[in-house]
Amino acid sequence: MLKILFRLAAPLLFCAALCIPARAVSGSDALLLDRLQRECFLYMWEHAYPSGMTFENNRYADGPATIGGTGFGVSAIVVAVERGWITRGQAVERLLTLTRFLRDKTARKSLHGAFPHWVNGITGETMPFGAKDIGADIVETAFLMQNLLIAREYFDGRGPEEELRAIITRLWEDVEWDWFAAGPGGREKPENNGMYWHWSPEYGFEMNMKVSGFNECLALYVMALASPTHPIPREAYAYWKSTDEYLPKSGNGYTVEAAMPYTGPLFITHYSFIGIDPFRIADDKVRRGYGIRNVTQALVNRAYCLESAPKEYGYRENLWGLTSCDAPEGYTFNAPGNEHGVIAPTAALSSLPYAPHYAMQVLRELYGPLKKDMIGPWGPYDSLRPSTDPAKRWYARTYNAIDQLPIVCMVENYRSGLLWKLFMRTEEARRGLERAGMAEPHLPPGFPEMVITLKPARDAAGTHIPDACDLALHPDRGVYEIRYRAEAAGTAEFLLRDARGRTLWSAVISAAQGANLLSIPPLPAGTAEEHEILTLHMNTGSSEHELPVRLHGSALSIE
Numbered sequence: 001m002l003k004i005l006f007r008l009a010a011p012l013l014f015c016a017a018l019c020i021p022a023r024a025v026s027g028s029d030a031l032l033l034d035r036l037q038r039e040c041f042l043y044m045w046e047h048a049y050p051s052g053m054t055f056e057n058n059r060y061a062d063g064p065a066t067i068g069g070t071g072f073g074v075s076a077i078v079v080a081v082e083r084g085w086i087t088r089g090q091a092v093e094r095l096l097t098l099t100r101f102l103r104d105k106t107a108r109k110s111l112h113g114a115f116p117h118w119v120n121g122i123t124g125e126t127m128p129f130g131a132k133d134i135g136a137d138i139v140e141t142a143f144l145m146q147n148l149l150i151a152r153e154y155f156d157g158r159g160p161e162e163e164l165r166a167i168i169t170r171l172w173e174d175v176e177w178d179w180f181a182a183g184p185g186g187r188e189k190p191e192n193n194g195m196y197w198h199w200s201p202e203y204g205f206e207m208n209m210k211v212s213g214f215n216e217c218l219a220l221y222v223m224a225l226a227s228p229t230h231p232i233p234r235e236a237y238a239y240w241k242s243t244d245e246y247l248p249k250s251g252n253g254y255t256v257e258a259a260m261p262y263t264g265p266l267f268i269t270h271y272s273f274i275g276i277d278p279f280r281i282a283d284d285k286v287r288r289g290y291g292i293r294n295v296t297q298a299l300v301n302r303a304y305c306l307e308s309a310p311k312e313y314g315y316r317e318n319l320w321g322l323t324s325c326d327a328p329e330g331y332t333f334n335a336p337g338n339e340h341g342v343i344a345p346t347a348a349l350s351s352l353p354y355a356p357h358y359a360m361q362v363l364r365e366l367y368g369p370l371k372k373d374m375i376g377p378w379g380p381y382d383s384l385r386p387s388t389d390p391a392k393r394w395y396a397r398t399y400n401a402i403d404q405l406p407i408v409c410m411v412e413n414y415r416s417g418l419l420w421k422l423f424m425r426t427e428e429a430r431r432g433l434e435r436a437g438m439a440e441p442h443l444p445p446g447f448p449e450m451v452i453t454l455k456p457a458r459d460a461a462g463t464h465i466p467d468a469c470d471l472a473l474h475p476d477r478g479v480y481e482i483r484y485r486a487e488a489a490g491t492a493e494f495l496l497r498d499a500r501g502r503t504l505w506s507a508v509i510s511a512a513q514g515a516n517l518l519s520i521p522p523l524p525a526g527t528a529e530e531h532e533i534l535t536l537h538m539n540t541g542s543s544e545h546e547l548p549v550r551l552h553g554s555a556l557s558i559e
Contacts, residue, residue: 028475029360029472029473029475030475030476032363032364032367032475033363033411033415033475034083035367036349036363036367036379036380036407036411037079037083037407037408037411037412038080038083038085039375039377039378039379040076040378040379040380040404040405040407040408041076041077041079041080041085041405041408042377042378042379043058043073043378043379043399043401043404043405044070044072044073044076044077044401044405044408045077045080045086045094046377046378047378047399048073048121049065049121049122050097050122051065051097051098051101051105051121051122051124052070052094052095052097052098052099052101053065053066053070053098053101053119053121054066054069054070054073054401054405055121055401056069056118056400056401056402057398057399057400057401058378058398058399059398064118064119064120064121064127065118065119065120065121066117066118066140066401066402067115067116067117067118067119067137067140067141067143067144068117068139068140068143068144068271068402069400069401069402069405070098070144070401071140071143071144071145071146071147071148072143072147072271072274072401072402072405072406072408072409073147073401073405074095074098074144074147074148074150074151075147075150075151075274075275075405075408075409075419076405076408076409077091077094077095077151078091078150078151078154078418078419078422079408079409079412079418079419080408081154082412082416082418088155088157089160091155092155092160092161092164093160095151095155095164096160096163096164096167099148099164099167099168099171100167101124102115102144102171103167103170103171104124105123105124106119106124106126107124107125107126107135108171108174109174110201111135111136111199111200111201112136112175112176112179112180112199113171113174113175113176113230114136114137114138114141114175114176114180114199115136115137115140115141115144116129116134116135116136116137116140117129117133117137117140132198132200132202132203132206132207133198133200133207134200134202134203135198135199135200135201135202135203136180136198136199136200137197137198138177138180138195138196138197138198138199138211138220139197139211139216139217139220141175142217142219142220142223142224143219143271145171145172145175145223146219146222146223146272146274146275146276146423147274147275148168148171148172149168149172149275149423149426149428149429150274150275150419150422150423151164151168152164152165152168152169153422153423153425153426154422172227172428173227173228173229173230174229175223175227175230176230177195177223177224177227177230177231177232178190178224178227178230178231178232178233179199179230180195180196180197180199180224180232181193181194181195181196181224181232181233181236183196183205184204184205191236192232192233192235192236193210193235193236193238193239194210194211194212194236194239194240194242195210195211195220195221195224195232195236195239196208196209196210196211197209197210197211210239211240212239212240212242212243212245212246213240213241213243213245213246213258214241214245214246214258214259214260214268215245215260215264215268216267216268216270216271216272217240217272218240218272218273218276219271219272219275219276220272221237221240221432221436222272222276222429222432222433222436223428223432224236224237224432225237225431225432225435225436226428226429226431226432226435228428231435234435237435237436241258241283241285245258245259245260246258246285247259249261249262249263251263251300251303251304251336252300252303252304252307252308252454252464253303253454253456253463253464253465254296254299254300254303254451254454254464255296256293256296256297256300257285257286257287257288257292257293258285258286258293259293259297261337262300262304262335262336262337262338263297263300263301263335263336264297264335264336265322265323265324265333265334265335265347266297266298266301266321266322266323266346266347266348266350266351267323267324267346267347267350267402267403267406268297269294269297269298269351269354270346270350270351270406270410271402271406273290273294273410273413274406274409274410274413274419274423275419275420275422275423275424275429276290276420276423276424276429276433277291277413277417277420277421277423277424278290278291278293278294279291279441279449279483280420280424280440280441281433281438281439281440281441282438282439282440282441282442283436283437283438283439284437287441287442288441288443288448289441289443289449291354291441291449292441292448292449292451294351294353294354295354295355295449295451296451297354298351298354298355298358299355299451299453299454300336301320301321301322301335301336301347301351302320302321302348302355302358303454304322304336304337305320305321305322305336305343306320307456308336309336309339310341311388312341312387312388312389313339313341313385313386313387313388314341314385314386314387314388314393315343315386316386317358317361318361318362318364318365319343319362319365319386320343320347320348320358320362321343321344321345321346321347321348321349321351321362322334322335322336322339322343322344322347323335323344323346323347323403324344325342325344325346325347325382325383325396325400325403326342326382326383326396326398326400327340327342327383327385328385328394331400341385341387341392342383342384342385342394343383343384343385343386344382344383344403345362345366345374345380345381345382345383345403345407346380346382346403346404346406346407348362348363349362349363349380349407349410349411350406350407350409350410350411351410352410352411352414353410353413353414356414356471356472356474357470357471357472357552358470360472366380370384373395374395376397376399378399378404379404379407380407381395381396381397381398381399382396382398382399382400382403382404383396383398384396415474415475415476416476440514440515443485443515444485444487445484445485445486445487445540445543445545446484446485446538446543446545446547447482447483447484447485447536447538447545447547448485449483449484449485449515450469450482450483450484450547451469452466452467452468452469452547452548453466453467453468453469453470454466454467455467466548467533467548468533468548468549468550469482469547469548469549469550470549470550470552471549471550471551471552472552473522473551473552473553477519478521478522479519479520479521479522480519480520480521480522480549480551481517481518481519481520482517482518482520482536482547482549483515483516483517483518484511484516484517484518484538484545485514485515485516486511486512486513486514486516486540487513487540487542487543488513488540488542489510489511489512489513490510490511490540490541491508491509491510491511491540491541492508492509492510492511492516492538492539492540493506493507493508493509493537493538493539493540494506494507494508494509494518494536494537494538494539495536495537495539496520496534496535496536496537496549497534497535497537498528498532498534498535499532499533499534499535504523504527504528504534505520505521505523511540520536520551522551522553523551528551530550530552530553531550532550533548533549533550534548534549534550534551535547535548535549536548536549
């Protein structure tokens with residue numbers, strides 16, 4: 001009966017009258033990013049049930065709807081309004097349909113306010129994700145809630161927007177986060193030692209999977225600590241940071257604070273950080289801040305592809321990025337040290353806030369030489385196998401919501417910081433992060449947040465040495481942006497010099513104490529070579545600092 005309902009629903013999929021032309025892209029990274037975000041957004045807008053729930057993937061006309069993926073799609077809708085691809089009214093109408101469905105049709109009331117991993121997009125019935133995974137998935141619930149709170153913050157008008165905010169607040173306040181921390185003993189004998197990922201009326205906590213870090217689940221604990229109605233105690237949060245995966249790990253010369261072996265797939269730097277701004281949080285385990293942590297993981301991922309993976313895989317500077325994705329054998333866990341010769345575009349593209357120049361190299365390759373094989377109706381396909389053997393090359397024709405929709409969101413966070421700003425200004429974010437013991441990073445003066453790319457030293461020991469920070473022109477602001485820190489408020493002098501000691505650019509700037517952002521305009525043509533390493537000098541009067549940089553311009557011309 002379930003499949004019959006789905007097949008009947010297939011012709012009714014949302015396909016609103018939304019005209020987004022395939023505009024020509026010529027010499028502008030901003031236009032290329034516009035196109036990427038628009039096309040990926042259309043997955044949420046077009047490939048959804050009448051309920052507003054988006055499909056887990058595009059493999060079947062009767063496939064399950066995804067809770068977490070729909071959450072990412074909610075923030076993609078916010079981006080679409082801000083970018084002018086849909087009207088505010090269209091967005092509110094869609095989100096009201098979606099949130100009413102979540103409120104009235106799903107099994108949340110019998111799941112302690114939580115949602116399952118998958119639901120029937122027509123009836124709202126729970127669809128099994130595994131033999132005993134037939135009830136609540138508190139991690140997917142957290143992803144949904146974080147993004148619903150972003151929408152609640154954005155849609156601040158009257159009338160239908162008031163109703164939308166009220167429904168979101170009800171859904172949020174109904175989630176019993178403390179139930180998943182209490183465990184089998186219930187509230188009478190609560191464990192309060194971590195949170196259980198799954199619970200169902202049939203099997204209770206039998207799956208016995210506690211959520212520990214570091215991985216994609218940081219948002220779960222932030223949301224659970226922030227709840228105004230069912231918060232978890234601080235001692236339950238301590239479990240999250242108690243395992244080996246919150247210890248430093250190394251790879252290709254880099255060290256990452258809080259990581260699984262070889263740092264893991266890149267989606268762990270995306271899902272929770274659609275709303276949580278990693279550059280604004282640090283704690284006792286990640287003292288340099290989660291922004292530096294995520295930047296470094298992206299650099300490890302890229303370095304592994306270029307230096308350590310089998311050469312026959314065909315990875316290269318403009319085609320790198322390992323994360324869970326589709327492969328010829330099916331959906332696979334894909335990460336450094338556990339790769340399958342497959343690249344996932346979402347790995348690099350959703351890492352744009354962390355490695356802009358390197359991510360843009362991949363984007364230009366996808367929409368340039370690989371466009372015929374890799375670009376479909378909803379942007380880049382899920383994955384490809386770029387083997388050096390043409391007979392082994394493979395290109396997916398599939399999309400996954402949890403891969404496609406974070407691209408829209410993370411690219412926007414790089415371009416404007418929109419979703420980070422919306423979530424971080426909520427009372428929930430403030431309360432959850434504060435209760436987790438997170439605060440702004442306390443870093444030394446200079447350029448501590450600029451992680452220098454390493455290169456192999458070509459010695460017998462296999463060591464790495466510093467190379468430079470590869471900087472991309474910001475696509476919208478047209479400048480090179482560099483994070484720096486000042487020990488006190490006052491003036492800071494900056495000089496950009498080449499290897500011969502020539503000053504190519506200089507500025508004296510009024511700096512605030514702590515975090516600042518330096519903007520360097522493009523240099524006149526011929527001032528420096530494309531791959532030349534320059535040195536940025538900083539002098540505050542009380543300290544001096546240097547940073548090796550390479551400046552890269554925008555060079556793209558495709559249709």
